[in-house]
Amino acid sequence: MKVVVVGAGVYGAAVGAALVRRGATVTVVDAGAPGSGTSGATFSWVNSRNKQPLVYHELNVAGMAAHRRLAAEFPLGDWYHGGGGIEWTTDETALRAKVDALLALGYEAKWLTRAETLELEPGIDPDRLPSGGTAYFPGEAWVEPRRLIAHLLSAKVEVVADDAVIGLDLIGDVVRSVRLASGRVLTADVVVNCAGPQAAEVAALAGLALPMRNLPCVLVYSSPVAVPLSRVVHAPNVHLRPEGGGRILLHSGEVDQGGQEAVERLVRDAASLYPGMRAATVESVRKGQRPIPGDGLPVLGRVADVRNYFFAVSHSGVTLCLHAGELVADEVLGENRDDALAPFRFERFEESR
Numbered sequence: 001m002k003v004v005v006v007g008a009g010v011y012g013a014a015v016g017a018a019l020v021r022r023g024a025t026v027t028v029v030d031a032g033a034p035g036s037g038t039s040g041a042t043f044s045w046v047n048s049r050n051k052q053p054l055v056y057h058e059l060n061v062a063g064m065a066a067h068r069r070l071a072a073e074f075p076l077g078d079w080y081h082g083g084g085g086i087e088w089t090t091d092e093t094a095l096r097a098k099v100d101a102l103l104a105l106g107y108e109a110k111w112l113t114r115a116e117t118l119e120l121e122p123g124i125d126p127d128r129l130p131s132g133g134t135a136y137f138p139g140e141a142w143v144e145p146r147r148l149i150a151h152l153l154s155a156k157v158e159v160v161a162d163d164a165v166i167g168l169d170l171i172g173d174v175v176r177s178v179r180l181a182s183g184r185v186l187t188a189d190v191v192v193n194c195a196g197p198q199a200a201e202v203a204a205l206a207g208l209a210l211p212m213r214n215l216p217c218v219l220v221y222s223s224p225v226a227v228p229l230s231r232v233v234h235a236p237n238v239h240l241r242p243e244g245g246g247r248i249l250l251h252s253g254e255v256d257q258g259g260q261e262a263v264e265r266l267v268r269d270a271a272s273l274y275p276g277m278r279a280a281t282v283e284s285v286r287k288g289q290r291p292i293p294g295d296g297l298p299v300l301g302r303v304a305d306v307r308n309y310f311f312a313v314s315h316s317g318v319t320l321c322l323h324a325g326e327l328v329a330d331e332v333l334g335e336n337r338d339d340a341l342a343p344f345r346f347e348r349f350e351e352s353r
C-alpha cells in the first residue's frame, strides 16, 4: 500500500511511522521543513488535565501512555521529559475540586505542601508559593517535538520537503494521485491529511468542508540560564517549562493576545517566580497557530465520501499524536475493528449542518 501523508508535524510523522511499521510504503510531504509548522512552536506538554468530554480525556490519557511506551523503547531517545507538572492558582477551592475530579477518573494527582513543592522545584521563590500548597500531576511530561519528529521520520519514511500539496486527482470517490507545487505527481492508494492549521485547505482539495477555528498564539523562549526548572509549571500569569540547551519556555493566556508589553510582563512574572531567571534575556518570540477543529475535538480516521482519504488533525496533537497515529494507521490497513475513532469522525460536521 502506498500512502501519501500531507504534513510533517508531529501528526504526519507519527502516522507515517505507524504506517511503515505496518508494512505500508509512506511518503510524507511538507510545504516547508519537517516540524516547521505548529509542532515547531508549541508548549508540548503531555497531559490530560483539562480535557472534556470523557472520550477526549481518555484519548489523551492513552496518548500519555503511548509516549511513555515509546520513551521506554528508546532509552537513549532525547525527546521525552517526564517529571510531571505542578499547578497552583489564586482559586485553591477550584483547583482542589479539579484534583478530586481527576483522581476520580484514575488520573495521577496529589497535593503538595510548600516544602514538598520546593523539593521538586528549588528555584522558586518560596514567598510566591501559596500557603495552602500546590497540585502535582506525576504522570505528565513535555517533549521536544522536533526531536520526536526526527526520530519518527527516521523509520523508512520518504520525506518530501519544501513542496506543497496543491491538488488531488479523484476518480469517483477515490483519490488516485497527489499533485505537488513542483509539478511532481505522486500516485497514492491512500492520502492522510495531517496539515495541522492548514487542514481545511487540504480537505478542500478533496471537496471536503472541514470547519477549523485556529487560534493564534505566542511563545517566549529565554536565553540559556542556570535555573533549576525541571518540569511543567503552571503558576498564576505564567506557564513555564524547560526548553533545550538551558532555555526556558514561557507562555500565558495573556501573551497570546498582547504585544511586546505582554511579553515583557510575562518575563517579569517569570523572574519574580524563579529569581534566577533575572539573568535571562528573551532569545526569541515565536508565533504559532493552534489547529482547532470546529467543535474543539480531534478529527481522526477515514472519510465516508472519499474512501481512501483520512484525517489526523487536532489540538493537543503533541499529547495525542502517537496513540492517534496508531489508531489511524490501523484503520488505513483495515485493522481498526473496535471503532475507537467513532467519536472523532469527520462526518459529525456534515450531520450537524
Ligand SMILES: Cc1cc2nc3c(=O)[nH]c(=O)nc-3n(C[C@H](O)[C@H](O)[C@H](O)COP(=O)(O)OP(=O)(O)OC[C@H]3O[C@@H](n4cnc5c(N)ncnc54)[C@H](O)[C@@H]3O)c2cc1C
Pocket (backbone or CB within 6 Å): 006, 007, 008, 009, 010, 011, 012, 029, 030, 031, 032, 033, 034, 035, 036, 037, 038, 039, 040, 041, 042, 043, 044, 045, 046, 047, 163, 164, 165, 166, 194, 195, 196, 197, 198, 202, 217, 218, 219, 288, 289, 290, 291, 312, 313, 314, 315, 316, 317, 318, 319, 320
Ligand atoms: C502555543 C501552543 C501551545 C500548545 N500546547 C500544547 C501542549 O501543551 N500539549 C499538546 O499536546 N499540544 C499543544 N499544542 C497543540 C499542538 O502543538 C498541535 O496540536 C500539534 O503541534 C499539531 O501538529 P500537526 O502535525 O497537526 O500540525 P503542524 O505541526 O502544523 O504540521 C502540519 C504541517 O503541514 C504542512 N502543510 C500544510 N499545508 C500543506 C500543504 N498544502 N502541503 C504540504 N504540507 C502542508 C505544514 O507545513 C506543517 O509542517 C499547542 C499549540 C500551540 C500553538
